[in-house]
Amino acid sequence: MHTVRIQDRPFSYGTESDSFAAAAGPAGAVVTFLGRVRDDGGRLSVMEIEHYPGMTERAVTAILDEAVTRWDLTAGLVIHRHGRIAPGEAIMMVATAARHRAEAFAAAEFLMDYLKSRAPFWKKEFGPDGAEWVAARDADEQALDRW
Amino acid sequence: MIDVLYFAWVRERIGLPKERITTSAVTVADLVAELVAREERYAAAFADTRAVRVALDQELADFSSPIAGVREVAFFPPMTGG
Numbered sequence: 001m002h003t004v005r006i007q008d009r010p011f012s013y014g015t016e017s018d019s020f021a022a023a024a025g026p027a028g029a030v031v032t033f034l035g036r037v038r039d040d041g042g043r044l045s046v047m048e049i050e051h052y053p054g055m056t057e058r059a060v061t062a063i064l065d066e067a068v069t070r071w072d073l074t075a076g077l078v079i080h081r082h083g084r085i086a087p088g089e090a091i092m093m094v095a096t097a098a099r100h101r102a103e104a105f106a107a108a109e110f111l112m113d114y115l116k117s118r119a120p121f122w123k124k125e126f127g128p129d130g131a132e133w134v135a136a137r138d139a140d141e142q143a144l145d146r147w
Numbered sequence: 148m149i150d151v152l153y154f155a156w157v158r159e160r161i162g163l164p165k166e167r168i169t170t171s172a173v174t175v176a177d178l179v180a181e182l183v184a185r186e187e188r189y190a191a192a193f194a195d196t197r198a199v200r201v202a203l204d205q206e207l208a209d210f211s212s213p214i215a216g217v218r219e220v221a222f223f224p225p226m227t228g229g
Contacts, residue, residue, distance in 0.1 A: 035229055050155055052221060055205035080228065092229060112229055120202070120221075121228035122155035133156050136225035 001075045002068055004060045006051065008083035013093055016079060024075040024097035029104040032095045033112060039087035043127050049082045049091070052120035063114040071107040073098050078111060080121065113143045149214065153192070154223035157199060160192035175201050176210040178220065200225055
């Protein structure tokens with residue numbers, strides 16, 4: 001079961017994690033990761049995430065397929081939201097299931113690294129001082145080198 | 148005819164998300180040069196092409212990539228997902 005969902009509506013991390021684990025088959029290890037909008041001391045009122053419909057689904061599916069193959073995952077899940085998201089709310093989650101934990105952790109980290117800089121999403125932060133696009137960090141690009 | 152899409156601050160600088168254009172450009176770089184020559188807002192968006200990424204038919208590509216047969220070109224800043 002390999003699932004990619006790109007959506008504007010919120011999702012429940014608990015519900016998604018439970019149903020992922022239930023459907024993950026005989027895997028001994030399930031890793032889940034939740035990414036949320038940081039609340040930097042009230043400097044952020046809302047985050048808006050733009051994406052490229054069509055390419056987003058293709059790119060994220062290709063990234064998940066790569067992870068499934070490299071770590072022999074029995075299941076993989078990526079949910080990523082777009083639109084306006086408030087501080088503290090969930091932006092995205094990944095879940096991986098494998099025979100052993102090392103594979104499940106590595107695949108989850110790989111997914112996170114690639115989603116950061118190879119999936120066509122762009123974040124814009126709105127605060128009391130106006131709006132600003134979040135700049136990509138060199139460290140995010142360098143993080144891909146380890147894979 | 149080719150569809151050209153813009154995202155994030157590239158879209159904001161150019162002032163529209165999508166347009167259909169006729170071009171004789173061979174590569175992405177040629178297409179960018181054509182756009183920049185059109186109007187100041189394009190020049191503003193492509194002032195530093197190192198800060199702009201390109202996708203051809205929804206696959207990441209380079210500015211040196213040929214655009215023959217391509218239906219959709221997209222320009223956008225480095226991605227910030229996750």
